[in-house]
Amino acid sequence: xxxxxxxxxxxxxxxxxxxxxxxxxxxxxxxxxxxxxxxxxxxxxxxxxxxxxxxxxxxxxxxxxxxxxxxxxxxxxxxxxxxxxxxxxxxxxxxxxxxxxxxxxxxxxxxxxxxxxxxxxxxxxxxxxxxxxxxxxxxxxxxxxxxxxxxxxxxxxxxxxxxxxxxxxxxxxxxxxxxxxxxxxxxxxxxxxxxxxxx
Amino acid sequence: xxxxxxxxxxxxxxxxxxxxxxxxxxxxxxxxxxxxxxxxxxxxxxxxxxxxxxxxxxxxxxxxxxxxxxxxxxxxxxxxxxxxxxxxxxxxxxxxxxxxxxxxxxxxxxxxxxxxxxxxxxxxxxxxxxxxxxxxxxxxxxxxxxxxxxxxxxxxxxxxxxxxxxxxxxxxxxxxxxxxxxxxxxxxxxxxxxxxxxxxxxxxxxxxxxxxxxxxxxxxxxxxxxxxxxxxxxxxxxxxxxxxxxxxxxxxxxxxxxxxxxxxxxxxxxxxxxxxxxxxxxxxxxxxxxxxxxxxxxxxxxxxxxxxxxxxxxxxxxxxxxxxxxxxxxxxxxxxxxxxxxxxxxxxxxxxxxxxxxxxxxxxxxxxxxxxxxxxxxxxxxxxxxxxxxxxxxxxxxxxxxxxxxxxxxxxxxxxxxxxxxxxxxxxxxxxxxxxxxxxxxxxxxxxxxxxxxxxxxxxxxxxxxxxxxxxxxxxxxxxxxxxxxxxxxxxxxxxxxxxxxxxxxxxxxxxxxxxxxxxxxxxxxxxxxxxxxxxxxxxx
Numbered sequence: 001x002x003x004x005x006x007x008x009x010x011x012x013x014x015x016x017x018x019x020x021x022x023x024x025x026x027x028x029x030x031x032x033x034x035x036x037x038x039x040x041x042x043x044x045x046x047x048x049x050x051x052x053x054x055x056x057x058x059x060x061x062x063x064x065x066x067x068x069x070x071x072x073x074x075x076x077x078x079x080x081x082x083x084x085x086x087x088x089x090x091x092x093x094x095x096x097x098x099x100x101x102x103x104x105x106x107x108x109x110x111x112x113x114x115x116x117x118x119x120x121x122x123x124x125x126x127x128x129x130x131x132x133x134x135x136x137x138x139x140x141x142x143x144x145x146x147x148x149x150x151x152x153x154x155x156x157x158x159x160x161x162x163x164x165x166x167x168x169x170x171x172x173x174x175x176x177x178x179x180x181x182x183x184x185x186x187x188x189x190x191x192x193x194x195x196x197x198x199x
Numbered sequence: 200x201x202x203x204x205x206x207x208x209x210x211x212x213x214x215x216x217x218x219x220x221x222x223x224x225x226x227x228x229x230x231x232x233x234x235x236x237x238x239x240x241x242x243x244x245x246x247x248x249x250x251x252x253x254x255x256x257x258x259x260x261x262x263x264x265x266x267x268x269x270x271x272x273x274x275x276x277x278x279x280x281x282x283x284x285x286x287x288x289x290x291x292x293x294x295x296x297x298x299x300x301x302x303x304x305x306x307x308x309x310x311x312x313x314x315x316x317x318x319x320x321x322x323x324x325x326x327x328x329x330x331x332x333x334x335x336x337x338x339x340x341x342x343x344x345x346x347x348x349x350x351x352x353x354x355x356x357x358x359x360x361x362x363x364x365x366x367x368x369x370x371x372x373x374x375x376x377x378x379x380x381x382x383x384x385x386x387x388x389x390x391x392x393x394x395x396x397x398x399x400x401x402x403x404x405x406x407x408x409x410x411x412x413x414x415x416x417x418x419x420x421x422x423x424x425x426x427x428x429x430x431x432x433x434x435x436x437x438x439x440x441x442x443x444x445x446x447x448x449x450x451x452x453x454x455x456x457x458x459x460x461x462x463x464x465x466x467x468x469x470x471x472x473x474x475x476x477x478x479x480x481x482x483x484x485x486x487x488x489x490x491x492x493x494x495x496x497x498x499x500x501x502x503x504x505x506x507x508x509x510x511x512x513x514x515x516x517x518x519x520x521x522x523x524x525x526x527x528x529x530x531x532x533x534x535x536x537x538x539x540x541x542x543x544x545x546x547x548x549x550x551x552x553x554x555x556x557x558x559x560x561x562x563x564x565x566x567x568x569x570x571x572x573x574x575x576x577x578x579x580x581x582x583x584x585x586x587x588x589x590x591x592x593x594x595x596x597x598x599x600x601x602x603x604x605x606x607x608x609x610x611x612x613x614x615x616x617x618x619x620x621x622x623x624x625x626x627x628x629x630x631x632x633x634x635x636x637x638x639x640x641x642x643x644x645x646x647x648x649x650x651x652x653x654x655x656x657x658x659x660x661x662x663x664x665x666x667x668x669x670x671x672x673x674x675x676x677x678x679x680x681x682x683x684x685x686x687x688x689x690x691x692x693x694x695x696x697x698x699x700x701x702x703x704x705x706x707x708x709x710x711x712x713x714x715x716x717x718x719x720x721x722x723x724x725x726x727x728x729x730x731x732x733x734x735x736x737x738x739x740x
Contacts, residue, residue, distance in 0.1 A: 035687065035701040042682040042701055090726075095733040140494035154698040158705050165712030169719045176723035180730075 002182065007109040008194045012072075015063050016191055022059065023167065025052045030164050053133060078119050079112050086113040094180060104198050121170060129163035132156050237385075244382040253377035256320045256356055257333040262381065264332060271332035273443035279318040281329065282306070284450045291571055293450050299574055299619045301586050301608035301662040302400040302519060308623040308648035311354040316395040323354035325648070338377070340391045341384040347375045348394070352625070389415050389425065392434040401549075404513035408558060408604040409670035413512030421512050423674045439472040447473025452667050454500065454567040454591075455599050456481070475501040475672075498697070500565075500599040504679040505672050508557045509604060512671075514542055518553035519608040522659035525636035533636070548633045550609075560602030560668050562694050564591035574651065578617045578660060583607075586664035593696025600694055604666040611642060615654020621645035 008016070029049040032039050040048060067073040085101035090113075093101070102111035110118065135142075135156045142148035181187035182197050190196035243249055248262045264271055274280050283294035295313070299305045306313045307325070314322040319334045321327065328334065336355060338347050349357050350364050350372060357375050358364070364372045393415060400406030404413075419426035424436070438447045447453075456476035470477060483501065484492035495504070509515065526547055528534040533547030542554040568590040578584055591598035612619050623644035624632050632641035638657060646653035684690045685701035692702060 033685075033700055034704060035685075038686060042685045043680065046681065094726075095729055097734070097737060140490040143497075152698070153700075154703070154705075157698060157700060157703075158708060161704065161708055161712065165708070165716060168712075168716050172716065172719045172723060176727065179727070 002197045004195045004197055005104065005106055006194055007104065007106055007190055007196045010194065011062075011066055013191060013194060015059065015066070018059055019056065019063075022052045022056045023171065025049075026056070027164065027168060027171070034161060034164075050137065053137065075108070075110055076115055076119050076122065078115050081112060083112045083116070086111055090180070100182065104196060109196075117170070117173075121167075125163055125166045125170065128159055129167065132160035132163060136160055239385070243384050246382070249378065249382045251378060253381060255359065256336055256338065256377070259377050259381050260320075260333050260335055260337055263337045263384075267337075270337070270443065271335040274318060274335045275330065275332065277318075277443050277445065278448065278450075279443075279445065280335065282317065284448070286450065286569070288568055289570055291573060293571060297573065298571060299586070299610075299621065301606060301610055301664050302406060302516075303624065304521075304610055305574075305621040305645070307621050308645040309625050312351045312625040314355040315349045315351040315353065316399075317355045320355050338380050338384065339394065340387045342380050342391055343383050343385040343388065344375075344380050345390060346373075347377075347380045348372065387433065387435050387440075389433055396434075400516060402516075404510065405516045407666055407670070408509040408515035409506065409668050411510075411513045411515070414671070417512075417671075419674055420677065421673075422671050424672060437473045446471050449667055450569070452565070452567045452569070454565055454601065455597065475505075498593075498600060500601045502602050502667075502669050502672070503562060503600050505675070506560070506602055506668050506670075507673060507677060507679050507683075508559055509602075509668050509671065510556050510558050511673075514540065514554040514556040515558065515604070516552055517555045517558065517604075517606060518551070519549070519606075520551040521549070521611065522609045523550045524548065524632065524638070547636070558604065559690070561605045561665075562600050562691055563589050563603055563665070564593055564598040564694065564696070565589045565601040565603075565667070566591040566595055566598040572619065572662075574619050574621065574649070576618065578612060578619065580612060580614075580617060580658070580660045584612075584619075584660055584662045586662050589665050589667075600691065600697070602668040604668055606664045606666060608662050608664075609659045610662055611638060611657045612660045613642075613646075613654050614656045614658050616652060618651075619660075620653065620657060621649050621651070623648065 026049060029040060029045040029052065031037065032045040033042065033049060039045065082101055089098065089101050092098075104111070135147075135151065136153075138145075139153060139156075142151060178187045178191070179185070181190075186197045246266075248265055251262075253259045253262070260271065278284055278294060281294065282296040283292065285292055295306050303309075303313070310325075310327070311323045318336050318339055319327075320336055321334055336349075338357075339349060347357055349355055350362065357377075358372055360374050362372050362374070364370060393410075393412060396407075396410050397403060397412045397414065398405070399410070404411030413421060414425055416427055417425045419429050424430050424432040438445050440446070453471040453474050456470060456474045475483070479501070481496065482489075482493045483496065523545070524547065526534075526545075534545075535543060535547070536545035538544040538554065540554070540556075543552055544554075545551050570585075570588045570590060572578065572584055572586055572588075589601070589603065591601075610619070611622060620642045622632060622638070622641040623630050624641065626634075628644075629635055630637075630640040630644035632638065635641075639655075642657055643653060643655075679690065684699055687702065689699060689702045691697060691699060697703075
């Protein structure tokens, strides 16, 4: 017995997919700037990375505004309730086709592991990448800001790369877990249409 | 309209008639217009004192000094005259008179040959009078005719009679008409400066790598400032000279000039007009990526990006090995060899050479301080001897990354005293190396000449000399692109103390980062595979 509930509103879906595009672009260009491979050429990679970063900043300004005006920010309040059950489900239940321990509703659209992971994204990865990225981007102004005496490009780059690796790992897990819904495509369909099939 | 017809006629004339007379005719027609365009308030051709047949250089100088009463006094104080420079920082006594380099090595005992490039007459030995104003050579810098030439061996005099040069070459160098030269004097030019500075080290383009005769008529690609069809700078445009004191010397390089000194003015006490910053300031980029490029300029000399290669028009000498001097051909005669490009690779008188074109410079931190290995300096012959060491570091707050030409060689040193030696290369006697190919005699003679102690035994030591690359600035389109330093192999890979995105990183972070990302990927693949397998089993049931 399945039913359909409306979980992702139009702005959310727009936000998600444009953010996905920007983050993929940032990762592709970022690791090229890091020297991992050659794809766009260093100069274009830097320019694209910069444009994508500013675009993402703009998008986030809107997203943050949206979260607070709609109260959707509450979706990220962490809970440890059923975290163990979620782990057990991903480790064993999913293979034995046990029922999903979390029932999605419009008011609680993220399972407890998602909440923790997204909170980690908001509180750890994103400050790390943004702060380091900000200093990286404004390297030319360090002297004017008076930070050049104690800040080194080497460490700014270190934390930026650290953030990038964390986001890459997050990205891998996130893309895979998108297939771990009620059916392999139900999460993905929901993110496209807004409607999720739930048991 | 008229000029166009004249041009067509000229083309016709060149095509239809023998070229030389046609060109000569065009020259004489063009000359008056050039003269009338001159802003000078004096026409030397109308000066009475210059209406005479001069027999010698000093005679001309005496005539010059009747009006230019202070000129010679100014020259007597200049490096062009003294060939001496006391480095205020290191207190080393430098200049051609003292330094031993790894090209022709040393001036003493070879004066009459080397002083062809002295702005004076008669420096043939140690007894030269450095106070005699009449010995100043005005013409070598102020000639505009191109007919005044000083040949090696004449101690700074031009040949007053027609002369075969080089000896036994069959080529005759005509004696200049000194009166004509004197009546046509003018400002210095690329040709006059270049007559010595383009030919340093014994030939065109040999020494610097960024100064050679291609700068007489450079295209824009070669020198964006001096291009004939562009800004058309002369040497003096940047080396803005006041009272015969020419600023901009590689003995005391201005590495970084602050914006407060930004003023291209004659005779300023502070600052050096012969720097990029004196015109462009220290935030020179204004358009695309301006801030990013300007912040690069805090650590990189302008030259690092804007002179991407040197020896771009003519190959420059990169190596000179004196140790192989004196090999003879099967008839027992000295010989010369050429490399595949037609440049000298061996000369019995000079040893082995290597020439290179389009050379990518070496890059070093440089704060303007240079320490020389002088004749008195004790050597460690097991090491490559740094003829001049460019000082600098990423942390001293005054260094920038500079492009240099690194010139390597082998030259004799005194085994007993572990010091470089002066040897007698050229001279009308039986001790000169180029006459007898006898190192013992040549070194003994050279060392006696400077009154230095010589143990009597010599060997060859490897040496290295650095030359700042600063001329032949390319158009901005040809400046280094980002990727030339930011992707492998990067130009600045060997320069310490820089964090270059794309070339540097934290190895452990990279290893761990990729390992965890890889594990995550493997994990999800395994997990997904497990789900596929179990769901198939369920379907089969």
